[in-house]
Amino acid sequence: MDFDTEISKHYADGHEIYLRHLSVDCVIFGFHRNILKVLLLQAKYAGIWSLPGGFILKDEHMDESARRILKNRTGLDNIFMQQFHVFSQPSRSNKEINQQFLRNVGIEMKESWMFERFVTVGYSALVEFREVKPTADVYSNAIEWQDINTLPEMILDHREILDKALQQLQTNLNYHPIGYNLLPEKFTMPELQKLYETILNRKLDRRNFQRKIIATKVLKKLNEIKKGVAHKAPNYYKFDLKNYKKALKGGMGFEL
Amino acid sequence: MDFDTEISKHYADGHEIYLRHLSVDCVIFGFHRNILKVLLLQAKYAGIWSLPGGFILKDEHMDESARRILKNRTGLDNIFMQQFHVFSQPSRSNKEINQQFLRNVGIEMKESWMFERFVTVGYSALVEFREVKPTADVYSNAIEWQDINTLPEMILDHREILDKALQQLQTNLNYHPIGYNLLPEKFTMPELQKLYETILNRKLDRRNFQRKIIATKVLKKLNEIKKGVAHKAPNYYKFDLKNYKKALKGGMGFEL
DNA sequence: TTTTCATTGCGTTATTTCGACACAATGATA
């Protein structure tokens, strides 16, 4: 099936396989070179950016929809995802944008389920930057990691969705461990701290941070030291998955 | 319009004014005689209980839908409501229940938007028990406050929704003030404490509780003492609305 | 009228946690 046919079919008959009025948008966070990043798509023709999103199959839990979208855009499986908010402004409609898009493809369509109002559920995921193979969908000509601090203009309310995800991430940071998916298998204490500082957007005391994070027992110190660094080489750590998951569920009385 | 006609119209044409596949369910908490209560509806004919719910008008924000439902069931306006979770199991469908209901009314219908799968968004509210005028909807023959500890059997996943709301309430308790809508205008310290203990489901030290809650400055001590109680009479307090709202937004670094 | 007693308001103390900082160790680079 060629591109045009696929598009046309999606707009004409998509409501036969997807639920109307409902979509999922994913905020996929990564961490690279000490910068927090988000995976964004650039729409064909219009060039504006958007969150990776999709629709809900008629017999699919929305958690599955989110996982499916994540898998399609990153190749990643088995990542913890969390719904964080529902966005339901009545004005959330892509009608003009969609029609413009179709015209660019060479399709004229008066009515489509895609033109109607959509309520979207925001899902967030934290993934390891280097394991992601960014893959654009058919409506986009690019998919890229964008720095959280230099975000491009985004479609509709996607910037608001992203901000909400970020805010939720900051709030959760104090009560749930972070980093298992964001960092490589083994990492140093300064790297972990930088991750926390980036998300919280403030400096933390190096020594107090270490003391507290170790008190949570989610870390395992490895008998291995980073090499090739100027100055004192830091130790490697990895997550103790058992305690990590325990802390994920029960919280960890942890205040930075 | 009589009852049957209204029902029939809702099932046949409701999708013209409401969004398909989407609903709102409200968990409305009250507090009376030191017991946490939830407002539930009892379905006609079947007799099973459910949360007050409804649908989303085509041009309505879901927050508005939730407020509209709250207003219709309680008469209350201007109450803070919060979405807390989306429930989207594909099996969330009322088909058989709805058809049985229609048969009881004397209507036979093969197809209806109401038979299809629904994704529901849970909203929670805390209201003052004595100000509520419980008003059943047309599908129910009763609306009642139920004790949180002796809940009747509930339809579909409504029990799960309620539990999630309760859990969220417990989690939030440490970071946001509670009680402004749950308690009468003026109340005593033991009453407030009992509210907290009920929600958290554990005992708190009387003296430490008082010290901490006063430290948050959300209370105003009144020059008035409760009368007619055996033993020492407690003082009345009311909420300092200004500080209360401030604490609602910013949190209040408050750990019980 | 006096005593009883459950409960309230206010206070004390020991322990734990937190924030801020000191200092020696490290190891590539100069």
Added chain:
DNA sequence: TATCATTGTGTCGAAATAACGCAATGAAAA
């Protein structure tokens, strides 16, 4: 061999927390 930015560990006073003491209150009982 000296330099130096960075890491690992430790200290200490301040602040927060948990546990508990005791006198005051006022209706009910004696």
